[in-house]
Amino acid sequence: MTHSKAEKSTIQKILIPVFALAILLFMVAWLAGVFNEKVSPAINDKTNTTITDSHSTFIITPKEIPFFEPVAASIAAKQATIISSRVLARIEHIDVRASDMVKKGDLLIQLEQSDLQSQMLQAQENVNAMQARYKEAKQNLERSIKLFKEKLISEFELDKNRAAYHTLQAELTAAKQALSQTKTTLSYAQLIAPISGRIVDRFAEPGDTAQPGVKLLSLYNPLSLRVEAQVREQLALTLINGQTIEIELPNMNRIITGKIEEIVPAANTASRSFLVKVHIDYHESLLPGMYARMLIPSGKKSTLVIPTNSVAHVGQLDFVWLKSDGEAQRRFVRLGKEKLGMVTVISGLNSGDEILID
Numbered sequence: 001m002t003h004s005k006a007e008k009s010t011i012q013k014i015l016i017p018v019f020a021l022a023i024l025l026f027m028v029a030w031l032a033g034v035f036n037e038k039v040s041p042a043i044n045d046k047t048n049t050t051i052t053d054s055h056s057t058f059i060i061t062p063k064e065i066p067f068f069e070p071v072a073a074s075i076a077a078k079q080a081t082i083i084s085s086r087v088l089a090r091i092e093h094i095d096v097r098a099s100d101m102v103k104k105g106d107l108l109i110q111l112e113q114s115d116l117q118s119q120m121l122q123a124q125e126n127v128n129a130m131q132a133r134y135k136e137a138k139q140n141l142e143r144s145i146k147l148f149k150e151k152l153i154s155e156f157e158l159d160k161n162r163a164a165y166h167t168l169q170a171e172l173t174a175a176k177q178a179l180s181q182t183k184t185t186l187s188y189a190q191l192i193a194p195i196s197g198r199i200v201d202r203f204a205e206p207g208d209t210a211q212p213g214v215k216l217l218s219l220y221n222p223l224s225l226r227v228e229a230q231v232r233e234q235l236a237l238t239l240i241n242g243q244t245i246e247i248e249l250p251n252m253n254r255i256i257t258g259k260i261e262e263i264v265p266a267a268n269t270a271s272r273s274f275l276v277k278v279h280i281d282y283h284e285s286l287l288p289g290m291y292a293r294m295l296i297p298s299g300k301k302s303t304l305v306i307p308t309n310s311v312a313h314v315g316q317l318d319f320v321w322l323k324s325d326g327e328a329q330r331r332f333v334r335l336g337k338e339k340l341g342m343v344t345v346i347s348g349l350n351s352g353d354e355i356l357i358d
Contacts, residue, residue: 056357058310058322060349062302068295069217070248073229073278075290077220079195083108085210086188087116093206096199096217103162106193108217111210113189120186130172137165197221200288225286227258227278229294233267236274239296246295247280256280304345308338310357320349321356328356 089111096108144161147153200218210216227247231239239245243260258278267274280286280295311318311333318335321328333348349355 018030023203055328057354058307058357060304060306060345060351060353060355062351063305064300065263065303065344066297067239067299067301069235069298070293071229071231071235071292071296073227073247073292075225075286075288075292076228076277077222077288078224078226079197079221080224081194081219082215082290083191083193083217083219084213084215085109085111085191087111087185087210088211088212089113089115089189089210090207091204091208091216093211094202094204094216096202098199098201100199102193102197102199102219104193104196106195107190109191109204109210111189111191113186116182116186116189120179121183123175123182127172127175127179130168130175134165134168134172137161137168141165163250191216193219195219195221220287223282225280225282225288226261227280227292229276229278229292230268230271230273231276231294231296233272233274235296235298236263236276238298239263239276245278245297247278248293249293250269250291252285256283293317297333304349304351306345306349306350306355307357308341308343310355311335311343323350323354323356331355 022207092110092112094109095106096102102108102264141161141164144153144158148155148158197219198221200220202217204216206212236309239260241260241263244257245260246257247258248254249256258280260276261279262277264275264277306320310320312320317332319330319332322331323329334346336344336346
């Protein structure tokens, strides 16, 4: 009895791994398609379709179409300015940050002005003192003229009073000019927006010391954006001011039109190219420095085009139905740009081929 139980245990130990291995092999074979129906290699007749009278056709013929040469360009602002201080002073506060919109005349930065105000008050008091002395000299001159007519003083005394009067008059004028200058200098403590536009970046913080000529803010006018590019010499010489050209914006997947407003009349000696500037209409999504391409006409070339509605798709592949011996054969094609219901054929078709539409 004990011997029989030992034999059963041995058989189970052998059969379980064998059974598991058999199941594993079956699953591998099933996943590999061993049990699927095999189809021998042959031409699939279903790729051909009999053409009926209801099918309309299109005969491919070469067409001369304008050829455009793309030139790398960038978006730039015609009106752009750097805000800097004219005086050495500490920055009290800055009212704007990057991307803020401002209007012409808005206060951007306030500088400390206590020293400048003291200078202005000093100049004002100097003017007041000079006005008092000038008034006295004027009265003395008028009195001297009257006394001289009455022959009570000599001509020497009259000339002396006249000279004092003119001297004080000149000093008063200089004092007023100094006062005007201090008022102008005081106005430099407030940095005002010279144009309406958008703040690009700020390079200082409150508490920093503003130094003359050191940039504090950069500003540009979004309404003045244009496209600039270095165009090779031979192509640039065919362009004229006022000419309309197309601008491609790859990141936005769109094409806009622009008008040439300036061609710099001097070539870049390193690249033998001319700087061309094209005016474009305002687009909210455009920013300075963005990449663009000028599509500049450079002649015509023979190209095959087909109607857009003749193209079918399988996944990411494009194909057309080619008429051949009364039947329609599927022909895969490589296509280019689409325009006005027609699409350019890069490869896959030849001149004279007849394709089905719809």
